[in-house]
Amino acid sequence: MAGLIRTGAITVGERMPSVRQLSKLENVSISTVTAAYHLLEEQGWIAVRPKSGYYVRRQVRDSLEVPSTSEIQSRPVLATTSQLVMDVQREISKPNAVSFSRAIPATDFPITRHLERTYTRLSRMRKHLGIGHTNPVGPYELRQQIAHHAVDAGVAISPASIVTTAGCLNAMGLCLQVLTQPGDVVAVESPCYYGILQLIEAYGLKAVEIPVHHQTGLSLGALKLAMEQWPIKVVLSVSSFSNPLGCSIPDERKKELVLLLEQYQVPLIEDDIYGDLYFGRRRTRAIKAFDTQGLVLLCSSLSKTIDPQLRVGWILSERYYQELLHRKFLNMLSTPILPQLVSAEILSQGIYERHLRHAREAYQYRYRHLVDLVSEHFPTTTKISRPQGGIVAWFELPKHVDATELYHYGRKHDVLIAPGEMFSLNKQYQHCFRLNYSARWTPEKEKAIEKLGQWVAARCST
Ligand SMILES: Cc1ncc(COP(=O)(O)O)c(C=O)c1O
Numbered sequence: 001m002a003g004l005i006r007t008g009a010i011t012v013g014e015r016m017p018s019v020r021q022l023s024k025l026e027n028v029s030i031s032t033v034t035a036a037y038h039l040l041e042e043q044g045w046i047a048v049r050p051k052s053g054y055y056v057r058r059q060v061r062d063s064l065e066v067p068s069t070s071e072i073q074s075r076p077v078l079a080t081t082s083q084l085v086m087d088v089q090r091e092i093s094k095p096n097a098v099s100f101s102r103a104i105p106a107t108d109f110p111i112t113r114h115l116e117r118t119y120t121r122l123s124r125m126r127k128h129l130g131i132g133h134t135n136p137v138g139p140y141e142l143r144q145q146i147a148h149h150a151v152d153a154g155v156a157i158s159p160a161s162i163v164t165t166a167g168c169l170n171a172m173g174l175c176l177q178v179l180t181q182p183g184d185v186v187a188v189e190s191p192c193y194y195g196i197l198q199l200i201e202a203y204g205l206k207a208v209e210i211p212v213h214h215q216t217g218l219s220l221g222a223l224k225l226a227m228e229q230w231p232i233k234v235v236l237s238v239s240s241f242s243n244p245l246g247c248s249i250p251d252e253r254k255k256e257l258v259l260l261l262e263q264y265q266v267p268l269i270e271d272d273i274y275g276d277l278y279f280g281r282r283r284t285r286a287i288k289a290f291d292t293q294g295l296v297l298l299c300s301s302l303s304k305t306i307d308p309q310l311r312v313g314w315i316l317s318e319r320y321y322q323e324l325l326h327r328k329f330l331n332m333l334s335t336p337i338l339p340q341l342v343s344a345e346i347l348s349q350g351i352y353e354r355h356l357r358h359a360r361e362a363y364q365y366r367y368r369h370l371v372d373l374v375s376e377h378f379p380t381t382t383k384i385s386r387p388q389g390g391i392v393a394w395f396e397l398p399k400h401v402d403a404t405e406l407y408h409y410g411r412k413h414d415v416l417i418a419p420g421e422m423f424s425l426n427k428q429y430q431h432c433f434r435l436n437y438s439a440r441w442t443p444e445k446e447k448a449i450e451k452l453g454q455w456v457a458a459r460c461s462t
Helices: 002-006 019-026 030-042 084-091 111-125 140-153 168-179 194-202 220-229 251-264 321-332 337-347 350-377 403-412 443-460
Strands: 046-049 053-056 162-165 185-190 206-213 232-237 268-271 296-301 313-316 392-396 432-436
Touching (some): 019 030, 030 046, 030 053, 084 403, 140 162, 140 313, 140 337, 162 168, 168 268, 168 296, 168 321, 185 220, 206 220, 220 232, 220 251, 232 251, 350 392, 403 432, 403 443
Parallel strands (some): 185 206, 185 232, 232 268
Antiparallel strands (some): 046 053, 296 313
């Protein structure tokens, strides 16, 4: 059937033969046809219309090709992040704006209500105010749940090697404080989540940007060359469903990466914040799953799976545990207890797993809808990434089209995007931008995509 669609024998918008018809035609069971249709749906060939049947979808554009090279493209440079980052942050709270700029999860899932109820109940039941500072390690029940969930990523760790933090960025900041001194060189992904670049700037570090392939993530060849050439102190990687490309380092390459770290005795800060939001059949492993020498410090939080307002994150590290704890104590004494207790309770119940199943399915659907809209409204030269999980997509426009100008145009018309300029220390992504597709689609949001597409089309035709 995919072949028939590919060759145009069945065209876009056309209804597929009914399950019953096809079962008769091919002399196979109804369940075989249903399974085949599910597969075609999963691969993006067809979509179901309730009470009507299956229809051929508009075809997904070619995925974004990002050159993956074993040449090092950048020298270590002192991080100075774009002014645009704060500009984009300020715009976030603009009322009436349609925002695609923030990598935040959707709020239309039942877990939001569950969260509210748990907060209310626990704030009545357990004393959390008037108790002074709590132990900086974080409550045992939360660390136990984090250890329990880490098994899904292939990581076996004791709650005694976990430090809780105020979110994932805070976790990575504490790791950098422990592992680096101002002026040190660190290796980051390119394109890189701008929060990481900001941390590097805050600690006076230099960064070498390592190319990321749109499907296989961080280029190990380029990283090896960088390690040979520069005194790299730490590597930072969003290993599963990176921000902004949505790609993952395949498990077997994660193993290779750990061997490289061992060879050079360089630690790696792994940001696994999107790990639970996979679109495939099972969770990918964390790099830490292959770490036998304690060189990998795994950081994560509930900011992408539940709500960034919780500000609950963590670091898994046996080797650097004491130094991390000391750093947390120096930075903030401790983190608020109530959100941590609420998180522990949510993680301990089946509702979290159910929520993840639901969210993963919704995000996949919402991404596909974004692709449909882009196919309709953007010129054919637009490239869009094919995330394997997570909540953001990366766009590449023809080189002469300035995505920062698109950002300013969108801002004027109350449509917010994240310009590519923010994702690197040199100007290599000026023609790119990132959109968040997590929220439910509304006519207003669809219109906003159309508006962006019209602007790009006008630029491409000149
Ligand atoms: C890759 C990545 N890491 C960390 C963060 C920040 O997480 P948190 O809100 O838990 O500090 C983000 C948020 O956008 C992110 O995309």
